[in-house]
Amino acid sequence: MTSAVKPLERTAKVSRILNFSCVDGPGNRMVIFLQGCNFNCISCHNPHTINHCNHCGDCVPHCPTGALQITKDTNENKVTWVSSLCTQCDLCLDVCPHQSNPKISEISVSDLLALIRKHHFFLSGITVSGGEATLQLPFIIALFSAIKADAELSHLTCFIDSNGELTLTGWDKVAPWLDGAMIDLKSWQSETHQWLVGRNNHRVLASIKHLADLGKLHEVRLLHIPGKSDLDIEVAAVGKFLAGLPESVNIRLNAFQHHGVVGEALEWSKCSKSDIEYFHSLLYQYVRRPMSLPGVYS
Template structure:
């Protein structure tokens, strides 16, 4: 069984085309800006769901996917439930449905390896390139995330690199330049997505009696987003602000 938090039909922000987005329960990171704090706990208020039910939903929505669309697994952290997802991924492939995994890349084992091998596209979230700042932002190291990126490159697995631009936490010229220098020769990176920092999940913290740690952080200005885009464009050709 798969622990599902929620679904989004006709999604256009999590991978190419129109997609069914499945938000899964459980996460190994503790990002200060997490927009879905209710998905962090391994159980939460999620519903145990049979793989066949998700497959049925994806097949029913397939007419809307067009040539580019498909299903995206987000969270939480999808690889948190890698073992349970593998049979579903195999069924989705047999049904000809494009599979996308949105991951922080921070979990690695044989199940994760198989899961990412079955995926058509990986959305890899690099929270910060500087490990010390990454630990402040997520309470975890980025070492495995960078190893996961290297594995994707070695295995010619297409991926999008996603970067949330948080003023004072992940918006440092030297860190973006270091990231660009590290990844500039990767052939498997299809695009860079800059995700503007937002506070859409703050009401969830209030409802859960949790303190939102970044309440004094302001959302990005258009000028900041342009500056970040220009920095990334020094190293990559396809840079988008999502």
């Protein structure tokens, strides 16, 4: 991860890499979380992935092991993260005033390919997630096309976990190398969506339909927030929309919880097992096929 970046090679701002995940697509997947998001969800479970670090340095004095340091980069102050000193206590995330994370690595396509190669016997594929992964689409295309061109790795499936805000042109660009996308549908009425995430949902609905037409839609996820999102109130419209998707598309119902959440959404009721089961029973009248429900509730 620390090897010198070759000039002109694509890099990405990566907040985290998991070698083992069984909840980010089919089989075991390496998950690459990219920093930065264009939504600003009140209910965000990972708010430290939203913005890029502005190098304000507020986190530096809080680091108990000196893993965060101020360095000069062309006369500008820069927060540098020394991973070997870091204990992953996440205090820096708690004190960050900017919904960001100083522990970001700039990783090149070739570095990532080397890591994937090391683990490939353990993997069904890789998933890029976020933040909003598609904000770094040129990197994703470079990575996916390199995987598909590599004899040893080409069997690995390449997935994107996205909020669906990417343009149709964007999806078309990555489609030749994309095996599946997982898209969140957070609200049905555009006004509710605007209030919840800061943007309307026109592009999200268009992305879902377009990916389904391309045969690249793996999963649609509905986050049920009782009394806040409108997916239950608008269940007839949501259900008919989902029923129109190919049967191969997995529909996953997620239950809103408080873990990781900050601000006003902490005052909202959590979604209980019975809440999600009731929502499921409403939705099932329209969808009429198995849907995935959460395995764990807090």
